[in-house]
Amino acid sequence: MLTWLRGGRVIDPVGGGNRVRDLFIEDDRIVAEPLRRAVDQAYDATGKVVMAGGIDIHSHIAGGNVNTARLLLPELHPGQTPSSSKLPFSSARWSTFETGCLYAKMGFTTVVEPAMSPHHALHAHLELADTPIIDKGTLTVLGNDDFLLSMLRQGESASAIADYVGAAVAATRGLGVKCINAGGATAFKYNARAFSLDDVVPHYGVTSRAIVEALQQAVSDLKIPHPLHLHMNNLGIAGNVETALATIDAARGLPLHLAHVQFYAYGTEGKRGFSSAAARLAEAVNAAKNVTVDIGQVMFGPTVTVSLDVLRQYNGSRNARPNKSVIFDGDANGGGIVPYDYRRSDFYNAVQWACGLELFLLIEDSWRVFFTTDHPNGAPFTTYPDLLALLMSRDLRAEWLAEMPRSVAEMTTLGAIAREYTLDEIATMTRAAPAKLLGLADRGHLGPGARADIAVYDDHMDRARMFRDAHLVFKDGDLVVRDGGVTHYRAGRTLEARPLFDRAIERRLDAYYDEVYRAPRDLFAVHPDILPRTVRFEQVGLRQ
Amino acid sequence: MPQDACFTEGRLLSLAEATDAAAGLLAASRLAVFLIGACDVAGTRAAIRLATRVGGVIDQSESTGAFRELDVMRSFGRFIVTPNEARQRADTVLLVGSGLTKLWPDMIERLGLAELPRLGLAPQRRRILRLGGSADDPDLSTLAGQTIAAQDEALPTLIAALRACNAHRPLARSADGDALNTMAEALKQAKFGVIVYSPASLDALAIEMLVGLAADLNKATRFSTISVGASGNAETAMQTCAWMTGFPVRTGFGRLYPEHDPWRFDASRLIASGEADALICISSEPGLPVLPPRIPVVALSAEQSGRTDVKVQITIGRLGRDHGGVDFARETQSLVGRRASAAAGFPSAASVLEQIAERISPGAAAC
Numbered sequence A: 001m002l003t004w005l006r007g008g009r010v011i012d013p014v015g016g017g018n019r020v021r022d023l024f025i026e027d028d029r030i031v032a033e034p035l036r037r038a039v040d041q042a043y044d045a046t047g048k049v050v051m052a053g054g055i056d057i058h059s060h061i062a063g064g065n066v067n068t069a070r071l072l073l074p075e076l077h078p079g080q081t082p083s084s085s086k087l088p089f090s091s092a093r094w095s096t097f098e099t100g101c102l103y104a105k106m107g108f109t110t111v112v113e114p115a116m117s118p119h120h121a122l123h124a125h126l127e128l129a130d131t132p133i134i135d136k137g138t139l140t141v142l143g144n145d146d147f148l149l150s151m152l153r154q155g156e157s158a159s160a161i162a163d164y165v166g167a168a169v170a171a172t173r174g175l176g177v178k179c180i181n182a183g184g185a186t187a188f189k190y191n192a193r194a195f196s197l198d199d200v201v202p203h204y205g206v207t208s209r210a211i212v213e214a215l216q217q218a219v220s221d222l223k224i225p226h227p228l229h230l231h232m233n234n235l236g237i238a239g240n241v242e243t244a245l246a247t248i249d250a251a252r253g254l255p256l257h258l259a260h261v262q263f264y265a266y267g268t269e270g271k272r273g274f275s276s277a278a279a280r281l282a283e284a285v286n287a288a289k290n291v292t293v294d295i296g297q298v299m300f301g302p303t304v305t306v307s308l309d310v311l312r313q314y315n316g317s318r319n320a321r322p323n324k325s326v327i328f329d330g331d332a333n334g335g336g337i338v339p340y341d342y343r344r345s346d347f348y349n350a351v352q353w354a355c356g357l358e359l360f361l362l363i364e365d366s367w368r369v370f371f372t373t374d375h376p377n378g379a380p381f382t383t384y385p386d387l388l389a390l391l392m393s394r395d396l397r398a399e400w401l402a403e404m405p406r407s408v409a410e411m412t413t414l415g416a417i418a419r420e421y422t423l424d425e426i427a428t429m430t431r432a433a434p435a436k437l438l439g440l441a442d443r444g445h446l447g448p449g450a451r452a453d454i455a456v457y458d459d460h461m462d463r464a465r466m467f468r469d470a471h472l473v474f475k476d477g478d479l480v481v482r483d484g485g486v487t488h489y490r491a492g493r494t495l496e497a498r499p500l501f502d503r504a505i506e507r508r509l510d511a512y513y514d515e516v517y518r519a520p521r522d523l524f525a526v527h528p529d530i531l532p533r534t535v536r537f538e539q540v541g542l543r544q
Numbered sequence B: 001m002p003q004d005a006c007f008t009e010g011r012l013l014s015l016a017e018a019t020d021a022a023a024g025l026l027a028a029s030r031l032a033v034f035l036i037g038a039c040d041v042a043g044t045r046a047a048i049r050l051a052t053r054v055g056g057v058i059d060q061s062e063s064t065g066a067f068r069e070l071d072v073m074r075s076f077g078r079f080i081v082t083p084n085e086a087r088q089r090a091d092t093v094l095l096v097g098s099g100l101t102k103l104w105p106d107m108i109e110r111l112g113l114a115e116l117p118r119l120g121l122a123p124q125r126r127r128i129l130r131l132g133g134s135a136d137d138p139d140l141s142t143l144a145g146q147t148i149a150a151q152d153e154a155l156p157t158l159i160a161a162l163r164a165c166n167a168h169r170p171l172a173r174s175a176d177g178d179a180l181n182t183m184a185e186a187l188k189q190a191k192f193g194v195i196v197y198s199p200a201s202l203d204a205l206a207i208e209m210l211v212g213l214a215a216d217l218n219k220a221t222r223f224s225t226i227s228v229g230a231s232g233n234a235e236t237a238m239q240t241c242a243w244m245t246g247f248p249v250r251t252g253f254g255r256l257y258p259e260h261d262p263w264r265f266d267a268s269r270l271i272a273s274g275e276a277d278a279l280i281c282i283s284s285e286p287g288l289p290v291l292p293p294r295i296p297v298v299a300l301s302a303e304q305s306g307r308t309d310v311k312v313q314i315t316i317g318r319l320g321r322d323h324g325g326v327d328f329a330r331e332t333q334s335l336v337g338r339r340a341s342a343a344a345g346f347p348s349a350a351s352v353l354e355q356i357a358e359r360i361s362p363g364a365a366a367c
């Protein structure tokens, strides 16, 4: 079937620039303008803005800890809007079904769940199977697991470690590897209350730095497109910009992705000992071309923090709003679920908000900075439209800043930053760059051969309104959203990297599971035949 | 392949006839209650979908204990450790209340109570402490270093007293005062301590105080808890319902959006009050639950002989034998995969529920 999308302002930083032109869709792909062929259907995009479907590289949308948050906080999601019978659960607040619909409405078509514990991988994939429309991927979390730490203690070779990492990614069907406070969750089990880059994990005698280096190397050796995705030590602590700067150095010029860096952009100035160090961090990121970052922007309102950094979450549970939390010492990472309410009137929260915006605006290369709120940790992803509006308007930022404690402006440089994101930069940051970072060659752009994931927006001056409810969204060429409303469900794909590794490691792992976990390793493996029939995995090409 | 083991009031029926009859009964109902017992994720998903289709209610047969626990979590939070981690590293284990090994026959082995913790820094025997439940399990009595005997009814008071000792608050004079002080001191000495209890033998107040005790102990050392349920069944339903609807079971779909209310949507209350006019029981364990009189029952069960008090009875297969799938494992505290071992040809709960749904509204999207 041939579809003609006529006369929109097409913004495609990869191949097409920014100009008014037509797009043609043949089945699930974008094609060059066909000669002498009748179109089957046409949509008028005159006056509209057309971009590839958005890609979110870091959003906690599925898995055991997210589900615990749902159970912990029924008050955070009272449901009152009826779902249509064609779209069951689409209005069920915080359900996986609602998540798929809300992303699609904003023109996002691919989302990565970045914190999948190997022993909860099945759970994550089951939730993703019930997340309609969008394509999904997961990052397999390693770096606090006994098997890896024991390998490092014993000085095993890089190739043996790569085999282990490859086997873990394959069994869990991950798209990449994430490391969360390397060694920190394990150290917390030995009662460490703080854990930095050069601290040593008790019992194993390895430093956080050594774990990060080993995983970074393994991901590279396995030719997984997405570099190691790192949640650094010391999240959320005043003065932790030093940790972020040291970690950038620790990358030794090799590819490394740093997650939600807003939470690491804090200095110790001012009478409260808490200030923005975003300018320093941005400068370091600008200089380190091997490093990519996502922001983890804070926006105001009640939310919940869901993290496998259980040490940090335990420390943060003192400030839970409301005062309840779940601290989970799991196999390897575990996790912590701590509700929180970011307040505009709270000095610390307002500085956090400003830090994130400073980073967005001071990091120059929109190919290396990624658009996230670390959903739901900094804010729910539903705040994206407001955040995009802030990035695109200095005046709007000034209005917000004027409503905050005056000391906030003194502790940040935000007020002095004139930059306003262009639609081209937004398209790079939310489409083209994420596709490149994840190795998704047929996404994030609108050239011939690209997957027909397309968002068409009304060109409102009010950018928040523009990005909240897309005019049209196509997923695989199928129109799924019209005027901000989801028209029907379809099953998205699950993207996975299938790295090559020496399968001899599996026999060793089987024996380890029998001995240490007293359970077959296969109990935790993600086999398609035990998932719903609608689940489709798509293999992402390995790096050449 | 066995013949379809389906019945209406004890008389044999084909699977097609049985699903037709179930669909007719559900379509005619004003309020259908879906009571899930042993059921995998796929069956639970299908039940929840069907419940939304007919505006029904979802509950789980073991949810009373699960809600006692969940209520405490929703008010105060929780500390949780997996049995695997407890076995690897707990140097101190406090067993609270009676009936733990009855509920969890493998507990001593899964928690390695008689073993050295593999990941301890200075390997030494675990210290096992018992509060209550003293006489009910000789194996535990042998392992326990210190036991404070008590009936379950006395536990809230004892746990409160233990918590007070731990916080160095003065105790009201009691016979157990010295013993409690000794136990509190032992807990403080722990490097990684685990409190094991069952919501079956404790009320919400006692569970809340155990959470509080764990919170107090975590200020200086590491502590967590393991809650022992009768099975992983309640958790399978709780987890699946949570991601699909945003809420745990005891959720109703009468208004086209999920409403959660542990009192209003309690299956036994809805049946007793006469609000429910159809009951759908789903369990792949043999036997049927106690069935209410007067309300027509659709039973998906491993039971293979027809019962005259059941309107529609359909024999289903068991997870891990007749079909593969996923359920919650108490041993790992996670959803795990099971493969079919010896399929006898009985259909899964999910496939039967999907067939019923298809008969109620043909072609309705299955996604």
Ligand SMILES: [Zn+2]
Pocket (backbone or CB within 6 Å): A058, A060, A114, A115, A259, A260, A374, A377
């Ligand atoms: Zn995150």
